[in-house]
Amino acid sequence: MAKVRVADIIKQFNLELISGEEGIHRPITTSDISRPGLEMTGFFDYYPADRIQLLGMTEITFSNRLTPEERKSRMENLCSDITPGIVISRGLEIPSELIEASEEHSVPVMRTPMKTTRFSSRLTNYLEYKLAPTTAVHGVLVDVYGVGVLITGKSGVGKSETALELVKRGHRLVADDCVEIVQEEEGSLIGHAPELIEHLLEIRGLGIINVMTLFGAGAVRSHKRITMIANLEIWDQHKQYDRLGLDEEKVKILDTEITKMTVPVRPGRNLAIIIEVAAMNYRLKNMGVNAARQFTDKLADVIEEHEQENNQG
Structure with missing residues (x-):
């Protein structure tokens, strides 16, 4: 068509x-x-x-x-x-x-x-x-501190609940369940909600809620550039998760690569705060401040000094 x-x-x-x-x-x-x-x-x-x-x-x-x-x-x-x-x-x-x-x-x-x-x-x-290339993904798109975060994961893992908590904390919902993505130009993906489910969130046990009606027009926006992906998955004790954040995983959507982080889900973890911090950390990295890199550099200096002291001794 x-x-x-x-x-x-x-x-x-x-x-x-x-x-x-x-x-x-x-x-x-x-x-x-x-x-x-x-x-x-x-x-x-x-x-x-x-x-x-x-x-x-x-x-x-x-x-x-x-x-x-x-x-x-x-x-x-x-x-x-x-x-x-x-x-x-x-x-x-x-x-x-x-x-x-x-x-x-x-x-x-x-x-x-x-x-x-x-x-x-x-x-x-x-x-x-x-006429731009388009696709649709299963997930939730939220504007967190100006960073477009696409929350993905298997059904029932808690994507919509995390988005609701983010909205309560002052961030803005773009789309829930289905995110339509347009590649306006190379390296730029714009996400928005299908017209039928715009401003709506589905919370299991509660049903469908209208975010704009409950929280006001400032809690939603029509579209947002997707900057990073937060993939939620059930905690696997046999899996080795990244603890430093040195290696960035990339995911390709259409012809554009997006930074992806994997967030393990288990009781007691506040996913909304984790995603907030991830968004702020992403902004810092874009400004040239990489906490993980600074830590490893300092650690390397300490190890080198320790080795020199041992050699002198």
Whole structure:
């Protein structure tokens, strides 16, 4: 199923549909936008027909200098079978030859009062977001001290209860149970909740609660960049857990690697506080303060001094 169709951008940007109404359900498959300047001169050898075509003052002014036969030929070539649509900016008058060609080939021709560069920028941003790679993961996404923490783990391990405690401590819920993730650009994952379960938390034994209703609008947010993953797992006494934090585990989501820490769960451990500290520690590491590295460096110095004293003795 196509992610974006011409009808979507008509609605999003309040475009005026001039002609080619039969083609408004054509899919848009790329966020690239074409300014067909060379094509207006008759050069169609490398015409990117699969892009939205944007005609501004330059293209329209040049087309008005063509003979009617030349203009008719250019406009028919613009309206290919795979062209999603043609947008005229600045509210400019549209050549009758373009309207005729668009009706014949069912290519939507739309008009916007916005300036060409401004509309191009806004449309590109919109399409990049809508056409970005997406996935969904089972987990809870919480904004903790500005760090987007994705809490994962097996069903029933306590993800939602931990998120509830974090919300009570002043942090903000983004999504519970299902987190939809969009890779806006390489190295940037944005998580949000499906519309159906936005602001909701499921607590076993209590049921579904509305976090915004209970704690206020400041307890939720619509989306957040995912910075780290906290994976909750039942404590395994036979497993060796990291006690220093020197080696960072990475997990790949789509094409982006995210730092992952494993938090063993057993009675008496306050997971919310652990995740709070992990988020603050992550921020410190980004500022160049690595407590684990400082400790090992000091320990190495102490061992070296001790060895020197023994050698002297």
